[in-house]
Amino acid sequence: MNFRRLLLICLICFGIIFAANFTLARQKMIQIKGSDTLVNLVQILAEAYMEKHPETPIAVLGGGSGTGIAALINGTCDIANHSRPLKDKEINLAWEKGIKPRRFIIAVDGVSIIVNESNPIEKLGIDQLGAIYRGEIKSWKEVGGPDKQISLYGRQSNSGTYVFFQEHVLGKQNYSPDMMRMNGNAQIVEGIIQDESGIGYVGVGYVTDSKKGKVRKGIKVLKVSKDANSPAYSPLDKAAVDSGKYPIARPLFQSTNGKPKDVILDFIKFETGPDGQKIVEREGFFTIGSVHKAQNEKNLK
Amino acid sequence: MKESRMSKIIGLNLIFVLVLLGLTITLSAQQSWKMTIYYDYTYDITDDGYLTEARLDNNNRFFFRRAYFQYENKIAKNIKFRFRYDADRKADDKFRPFVKHLFLEWKNLIPKSKIKVGMTETLTWSPIAEKKWGYRSVAKTLMDNYKGVTGKKIDATSADLGISLSGVVSKEIRYAFMVSNGSHYSHPEKDKYKKFMGQLHLIPIAGLSLVGYADYEKQSEDESALTYKADIFLEMVEGLIFGGEWFVYDSDVNKVDDRQFNRSGFSFYGRYAAIPDKLNVFARYDRYEPNTEAKDDEINLIIAGVDFTPIHKSFKIQPNIWYYSYADPEKKDDIVFNLTFYYTF
Numbered sequence: 001m002n003f004r005r006l007l008l009i010c011l012i013c014f015g016i017i018f019a020a021n022f023t024l025a026r027q028k029m030i031q032i033k034g035s036d037t038l039v040n041l042v043q044i045l046a047e048a049y050m051e052k053h054p055e056t057p058i059a060v061l062g063g064g065s066g067t068g069i070a071a072l073i074n075g076t077c078d079i080a081n082h083s084r085p086l087k088d089k090e091i092n093l094a095w096e097k098g099i100k101p102r103r104f105i106i107a108v109d110g111v112s113i114i115v116n117e118s119n120p121i122e123k124l125g126i127d128q129l130g131a132i133y134r135g136e137i138k139s140w141k142e143v144g145g146p147d148k149q150i151s152l153y154g155r156q157s158n159s160g161t162y163v164f165f166q167e168h169v170l171g172k173q174n175y176s177p178d179m180m181r182m183n184g185n186a187q188i189v190e191g192i193i194q195d196e197s198g199i200g201y202v203g204v205g206y207v208t209d210s211k212k213g214k215v216r217k218g219i220k221v222l223k224v225s226k227d228a229n230s231p232a233y234s235p236l237d238k239a240a241v242d243s244g245k246y247p248i249a250r251p252l253f254q255s256t257n258g259k260p261k262d263v264i265l266d267f268i269k270f271e272t273g274p275d276g277q278k279i280v281e282r283e284g285f286f287t288i289g290s291v292h293k294a295q296n297e298k299n300l301k
Numbered sequence: 302m303k304e305s306r307m308s309k310i311i312g313l314n315l316i317f318v319l320v321l322l323g324l325t326i327t328l329s330a331q332q333s334w335k336m337t338i339y340y341d342y343t344y345d346i347t348d349d350g351y352l353t354e355a356r357l358d359n360n361n362r363f364f365f366r367r368a369y370f371q372y373e374n375k376i377a378k379n380i381k382f383r384f385r386y387d388a389d390r391k392a393d394d395k396f397r398p399f400v401k402h403l404f405l406e407w408k409n410l411i412p413k414s415k416i417k418v419g420m421t422e423t424l425t426w427s428p429i430a431e432k433k434w435g436y437r438s439v440a441k442t443l444m445d446n447y448k449g450v451t452g453k454k455i456d457a458t459s460a461d462l463g464i465s466l467s468g469v470v471s472k473e474i475r476y477a478f479m480v481s482n483g484s485h486y487s488h489p490e491k492d493k494y495k496k497f498m499g500q501l502h503l504i505p506i507a508g509l510s511l512v513g514y515a516d517y518e519k520q521s522e523d524e525s526a527l528t529y530k531a532d533i534f535l536e537m538v539e540g541l542i543f544g545g546e547w548f549v550y551d552s553d554v555n556k557v558d559d560r561q562f563n564r565s566g567f568s569f570y571g572r573y574a575a576i577p578d579k580l581n582v583f584a585r586y587d588r589y590e591p592n593t594e595a596k597d598d599e600i601n602l603i604i605a606g607v608d609f610t611p612i613h614k615s616f617k618i619q620p621n622i623w624y625y626s627y628a629d630p631e632k633k634d635d636i637v638f639n640l641t642f643y644y645t646f
Binding site: 031075076088091094173174 | 475536539578
């Protein structure tokens with residue numbers, strides 16, 4: 001009986017000591033989770049920040065915008081990367097759990113429509129794109145291309161890009177059940193390179209080779225028009241993205257629980273400052289404009 | 302006769318499920334499968350307690366406590382179907398499956414709400430209290446655990462045949478209503494009376510939840526049962542949740558010497574994410590009062606443990622201690638150690 005009571009006391013003490021030690025360790029690293037569109041960019045931003053601040057380790061993970069937002073709400077990350085705004089359901093859950101998300105815009109993305117470089121198609125209208133991804137148009141011939149069945153590449157439902165595309169291109173209707181649901185942007189690009197009939201949507205940062213600044217070999221980036229009567233624009237045209245003429249552009253977000261403090265605040269200021277924005281541009285995304293900067297300043301107060 | 306009728310009901314359920322599966326598989330690729338298992342090694346630390354003395358010859362054992370198999374299919378934008386099989390241990394020690402959930406969920410037929418039709422979770426503890434406690438693998442919540450601890454029945458179940466409506470008025474106000482058989486998911490309806498449940502969930506400040514619940518069912522022409530319950534949850538510190546639950550079960554059927562009595566209880570618990578995604582600690586105190594008119598029948602239960610995720614969130618190890626103490630001076634305290642293994646995939 002004495003031995004049993006001693007075992008009981010030891011188990012409880014062990015648990016408390018273990019928890020206390022690791023709690024201290026937990027506080028030192030910035031955890032960032034979420035959007036696959038943002039993961040490479042934020043990883044590079046983090047590396048640049050850590051070069052100047054080696055005492056502040058930063059870990060960046062993907063998993064999709066939904067995963068990042070859920071992690072912020074569950075308290076398992078410090079910053080959520082997301083390429084879509086929070087849904088009502090997420091806002092309600094955050095409130096229930098005492099989380100007050102503050103949102104910052106760190107880059108702008110032109111969601112790019114890519115096909116295999118052998119595909120003769122150069123442009124599509126938003127209506128055609130929606131019909132293709134809803135499964136209503138099944139052959140390239142129907143949009144002026146070769147007589148081949150269209151292979152659809154897209155993301156999984158926890159992706160902000162998936163949600164954004166569904167809202168802005170599919171008119172909130174369902175994706176075709178034939179769409180292949182890939183884990184991330186890189187997998188879509190690789191799929192299109194291998195598939196002459198493929199079409200996919202990816203963040204603009206994934207279509208160029210960051211070292212050479214040119215579109216990656218094996219893919220072609222289509223121009224997109226708002227409607228049949230409007231000119232088509234490329235997502236690589238910064239002026240078209242900034243002005244809204246490119247119809248599938250979106251801000252890219254990070255959210256924190258409440259006003260960011262200490263190293264998290266410092267990192268966000270780095271990302272949205274001149275050094276960070278140079279990296280954003282170098283990685284193929286677009287820098288934030290004055291409206292976004294004003295919103296960020298407001299949310300930092 | 303009863304078994305034959307139950308077999309028919311189960312058989313019909315299975316046919317219903319297979320037909321729905323057949324129809325829905327071709328319609329949608331948005332299907333998900335999930336399996337969850339709780340598996341324990343239990344060791345009685347005391348050998349002279351009220352429970353532990355009675356099982357001296359069996360004071361340590363491995364056993365599967367529960368297994369769940371769940372299939373969901375989103376057959377349209379706002380419509381989802383769920384089929385869930387549970388399995389637990391019966392008196393003859395065999396692990397038997399039974400249908401726990403079999404319902405259609407329709408979102409936003411009324412804006413910002415969902416309707417569930419079929420065999421679905423009730424409002425009593427599953428949607429909120431169980432999630433906030435977070436350790437169903439270690440222990441059921443106070444009301445769910447009542448019969449297991451006290452040996453006394455309260456008219457409450459985690460799932461039942463019926464229809465429910467739950468929704469959000471604003472981020473501060475949520476509501477839910479349900480009408481069901483009131484006879485428990487594993488029993489057919491036995492009378493003409495139905496159970497009515499209502500719940501109001503208020504979140505006046507971010508991280509502070511107040512939940513009020515009541516249910517009512519007639520037991521006979523002259524008798525009825527009413528349960529009322531209140532929960533409070535605090536989630537204002539990162540990684541820390543505090544919860545409290547209190548309920549009263551007021552049934553005209555509960556009588557001793559023609560004197561009606563209630564059953565009641567309350568519970569406080571907390572859990573803390575010491576290392577997010579890796580290590581959590583939890584503790585709970587329950588107080589059970591099986592007869593509000595009787596003395597010395599109260600039971601106190603303390604549960605404490607850690608939740609460790611060694612590799613991946615689909616596998617957890619949760620060592621925990623249960624400490625029972627009894628108001629009855631004839632009953633000595635029990636202390637039981639459990640090493641709980643939790644798998645989900």
